Amino acid sequence: MSFACRGYNHSMIATRNLRRARVLIVGCGDVGMRAVPLFTKRAAAPRVIALTSHPERVAELRAAGTTPIVGDLDDRASLARLAGLSSTVLHLAPPQKEGDGDRRTRALIATLSAKRRSVSRGAVGAVAPHRAWRARLRARTENRSARAQNPARTAPIVPDGPFATVRRRPPIRLVYASTTGVYGDCGGALIDETRPVRPENARAKRRVSAESQVRRAAVRGDWRVSIVRIPGIYAANRLPLARIERGMPALIASEDVFTNHIHADDLAAILVRAIRRAKPQRAIHATDETDLPMGDYFDRVADAKGMPRVPRITREAAEAQLEPLTLSFMRESRRLTNTRLKRELGYVLRYPTVDDFLRAR
Template sequence: MKATRNFRRPRVLIVGCGDVGMRCVPLLQHAHVFALTSHAERSAELRAAGVSPLVGDLDERRSLKRLAGLAPTVLHLAPPQKTGDDDRRTRALLSALAMRRAQALPGIRGTPATIAPVGRLRRARASWAQARSLARLANIVPDGLRRAAASRAPLRFVYASTTGVYGDCGGAWIDETRVTEPANARAKRRVSAEQQLRRATARGTIVASIARIPGIYAANRLPLARLEKLTPALVDADDVYTNHIHADDLAAILVRLATHGRPARVIHASDDSSLKMGEYFDLVADAFGLARAPRITRAQAEEQIEPTLLSFMRESRRLVNRRLKEELGVRLRYPSVEDFLREAAGAEEVAKDAAKDVASRP
């Protein structure tokens, strides 16, 4: 019975099921969720969360064969590889997914085609509609036809990109129509992935929606270690605007995109905050009773801060999230960083009081 229920449930494949992917799982409770992982040791953790693990590596195409035809909805949350300007991992994933074979419709010559282009989809749907009408007259349930039509439908595809594709915007407010100008190889690979998905959507092989994501935070993703080490931040005159989204809100946005995202449409998965980087660190420090980060000039930062962290201090922008609210109808649980920190600080005080109460008992 359990196998039958799983067969009937809609299927969703999560590629790159880390922290955010695991937060998506409870939101997909009515679906049979699969997760691609390159770490076999994570299989037990995934099963415990109700996920069917698939061990495979986006850098090893032969390991991706089982993904073909597995699920009609894909959440692609995996980052690109660490070198080059082209996102080879997204290319490998699209190639593996395109290997699914559509069952032949009755009266139509079967082919081992990849996901059908738009013209063929229209002809297949027309044949399906005609056959369905005939079946209704004959009081027949056309299960084979239904499966064939479903196998030819384009995949729903959600991609987790980054706002780094814009490069430095000088602190300007920008929306999703802003031209991409990636300033580093990491962002160029994200642009490559987006372009691959747009082309596949134009061909009719998938229906891809793209979430451009800023800095992700949560209780387990705060810069507490950085603050404890007294890593410097920039003085206000040299500081940059950053953007944020809570990991739970991000998971909800990605799942919403899977059902309501428009083809090849970009959405800013960002909250309403308008903070400079140093302001963000100060808020976190104050909420957790830590010393604020010391401030240094940009010239000093070039000498004292390691290159990867410094790269984030070179880009300044503020994101407009109107599409997120008006098109997707998303209501953020944490509209700003301050909303979360107030809740987190309150929870910490409650925990401290509870610990004191336990310690005072005889």
């Protein structure tokens, strides 16, 4: 093959790479890494860009098939490269660890909202959104009037001047990974996604803040936002084995709380599917069919691993013995429906219950 042909092929490859769809994963930890192959191993695979605040993870992320970018959501200046980079975003990053508002999501939205318009054909400077909107409205009105006067007319009238060349980028499609902790304590009730949020701790309040921010972004601009609310995540490397080994107690059956679960592989697949199928401004529970109190969950894991079951104590004793973070999970009881997950996303769980996973091990 001649040098010219090789150069032509390289040019074609470069062009195809530039035209490839891009997916930005913000917060590419365990679940994000499980999601990467779901993007990269299919036909017409998009280019997956992974934002990480840890430079030491660059090699790992590149080996997984992503294009890593080092940036810190706590430092907005470090996010500048994300502006206009992708119109599909999987937001998996948790909020910062203090305060009631999620500053990280605020920084991400501000960065992604930049450079949303492309102006050409002699336009100078930025075009005010309301002026461009009025120009488009005027053009549509003139088109309708022209067609009424001459039904045979097919060529549309377009506005003159710089407004004629304002081109909108594709809307940003963002899926935000939230938590079912936003509901607070529901007294063990079975709830769906229409349940009003009532966060009872600072972690959940920051998640509600993030949800509100992405919803407002969708109302203000060219965004399509969906929220996936996630319960306790488990997998072979995410079982409570250390807690069981330490013998950390659970509550007695009469005072125990209901918890909800999802396997990490199922969660990754749900998040990827949500990008294509979830409805805008909609929340979806990413939960399996497990219906267990917390202590029973620990017992199932212990039995499957041949470990002693944890002791059971009263809530009063737990308040005196356990750390505040552990107690916070023992104060909230709820059971989640997953009807939207099955009907709207059409998702079939790989592990319908925790027992299905434990039997398969």
